[in-house]
Amino acid sequence: MKPVAPSALPVRRLGLADLPHCLDLAQDRSWPREERKWRLLLENGEGFGIDAPDGGGLAGTVVLTRYGRTAAAVGMMLVASRHGGRGLGRRLLEHVLAEAGDATLFLCATEYGRPLYEKLGFETVGVIEARVGHFDAGDDPYGAGPGRDASRLAEPGRDLAALCALDIEVFGADRSRLLTRLFAFAEQVRVVERDGEITGYGAAWRSAGRLFVGPVVAEDDETARALITDLARDADTRIRIDLDHRRRELVSWIAGRGVPQSSTTSFMVHGGRALPGDRSRLVASFMSALG
Numbered sequence: 001m002k003p004v005a006p007s008a009l010p011v012r013r014l015g016l017a018d019l020p021h022c023l024d025l026a027q028d029r030s031w032p033r034e035e036r037k038w039r040l041l042l043e044n045g046e047g048f049g050i051d052a053p054d055g056g057g058l059a060g061t062v063v064l065t066r067y068g069r070t071a072a073a074v075g076m077m078l079v080a081s082r083h084g085g086r087g088l089g090r091r092l093l094e095h096v097l098a099e100a101g102d103a104t105l106f107l108c109a110t111e112y113g114r115p116l117y118e119k120l121g122f123e124t125v126g127v128i129e130a131r132v133g134h135f136d137a138g139d140d141p142y143g144a145g146p147g148r149d150a151s152r153l154a155e156p157g158r159d160l161a162a163l164c165a166l167d168i169e170v171f172g173a174d175r176s177r178l179l180t181r182l183f184a185f186a187e188q189v190r191v192v193e194r195d196g197e198i199t200g201y202g203a204a205w206r207s208a209g210r211l212f213v214g215p216v217v218a219e220d221d222e223t224a225r226a227l228i229t230d231l232a233r234d235a236d237t238r239i240r241i242d243l244d245h246r247r248r249e250l251v252s253w254i255a256g257r258g259v260p261q262s263s264t265t266s267f268m269v270h271g272g273r274a275l276p277g278d279r280s281r282l283v284a285s286f287m288s289a290l291g
Ligand SMILES: CC(C)(COP(=O)(O)OP(=O)(O)OC[C@H]1O[C@@H](n2cnc3c(N)ncnc32)[C@H](O)[C@@H]1OP(=O)(O)O)[C@@H](O)C(=O)NCCC(=O)NCCS
Pocket: 029, 076, 077, 078, 079, 080, 083, 084, 085, 086, 087, 088, 089, 090, 091, 108, 109, 110, 111, 112, 113, 114, 115, 116, 119
């Protein structure tokens, strides 16, 4: 029988029943098996996959997360190593490009993914540093210091609406569906207030034996440091935080707190379009797949 051309292989919507195959595919590419993360992505966004033509699971995946109609993130782009280099990645990416319509599409690209994204019209507009290490809060009493805006635990009933209002100003697109889930997904969500108004928030969540700190939104570096310190100070494991490499002060501060650079990714936007919002207050991504 003649093999089917990659461009003709059907792309289908993934559901939670596909989770075990997504984890196998991740493992095949030496990515950790992050079940909670995949579950969040598949429940909140739209997962697409190509079934392995030789049977036995998935040959490729991608997840599209829409933020209203304005913007959308592409993540979890994976093609099994035995099916690599045959056009499956292109097929999946073309599919999400068509699905996304007019939304501004963005993603964080590894060195493996970048050539494919460039071919399909994505442009690098920034660099994200993933930093991983044992956070040392030292004797710096952020959050508790006199005259400093202390962070406090957020409560969904009390804070969700204000947190979403701040986020849409900063992110420029509606993340409220995701932020509503954040309270159940994260170990902690914290906010900083000034004169009764929320001026920053951050979350910490666990995956693959690490505590991820993100998203973090803050009006200035001091507020960001307060939030990060309070989220990470009691971590019993390594933390990971993804920061824009242009935030040099924050980057050198976190390095001094025992969290060195682990890897970098290219932040890419389709067609190089400008992203909405006030990204100067967007300190840390939620995760690579979500921006
Ligand atoms: C990145 C990945 C998804 C690509 O999937 P793939 O099915 O092998 O890619 P394709 O065969 O569809 O390649 C598409 C195009 O990109 C090009 N391309 C892909 N990888 C390339 C590379 N490393 N260097 C140069 N060009 C490359 C191909 O030549 C092809 O060009 P063409 O369509 O004009 O012929 C796959 O390698 C993978 O899963 N890697 C590990 C996980 C990862 O890093 N994912 C990306 C996360 S951002």
